[in-house]
Amino acid sequence: MILKGFIETTGDIPVLLTAPHAMGPRADLLTGEIAYRVATETGAYALIATVSREDRDYNRAKWRDTPFRERIQEIIADLLKTHSEVLLLDIHGMEKPITSFDEITVLFGTAGGVTIDVDYIDMLREELEAKGIHGEYAFMEAPQYMGGDIVSHHGKPSRGVHAAQLEIAAKNRQLGERDLIDAVVNFIRRFDLTKHYKHEFKKTQMRSLLKDAGAKRISQDAPEVLRDILESITIQISVHAASIASSSDRKTIERKDISKVASKLLKRSY
Secondary structure, X not given: OEEOOEEEEOOOOOEEEEEOOXXXXXXXXXXXXXXXXXXXXXXXXXXXXOOOXXXXXXXXXXXXXXXXXXXXXXXXXXXXXXXXXXXEEEEEEXXXXXXXXXXXXXXXXXXXXXXXXXXXXXXXXXXXXHOOOEEEEOOOOOHHHOOOHHHHHHOEHHHOEEEEEEEEOHHHOOOOOOHHHHHHHHHHHHHHHHHHHOOXXXXXXXXXXHHHOOOOOOOOOHHHHHHHHHHHHHHHHHHHHHHHXXXXXOOOOOHHHHHHHHHHHHOOOO
């Protein structure tokens, strides 16, 4: 649906991607394309600006009272009615590479680490590294990448809203470049599955497993820790197995897909 000043794609998961600098002479090239592709592949929402940042920079506080920014707030508010946590990824392009850190091609803008839970950044970093992409927190030497008004205003982890500005180098924004898109897609799928299947394993089951393994005594928090680890591993294997099947143009996940991912993740053969 085309609205004044932006294009919107509706979703069915608690994730929103924004591309406020997708248009104009100083556009962050292909950020709109990235937001759109990731959204359509995951079922996330997306808002892609259709006006030049020179006329209306949606990533600045002075433009909060615009349909683009108001729509961000509306989507987040609606999602929080049915979900405990919402993820907002604000997609940007690095104008200049960080010369002292040439290997870094994605910077995480989190206003100094306050707009998103560190566990989600670690999860995103894992997915990027699996594709050979080095991501890192934005640092004081590059204050323009620390996170603009979209993430700093909307990102409130204490209220269940996690937001990060992704500054992406040009080489990861090329037409046909799939590694960056695949990494973000896998991250979003892990985030969504974590919300849906958190605590599917019961602590009583974990306690029984530990006792059957020979434990004489079990601390109160040990079953909970084991449950969280097993759920995380199960979700990672499921997401990556699905990704392998998809990249092979198959609709069916096969045993070999699961075995391949598990072997790599757990460092043993299956």
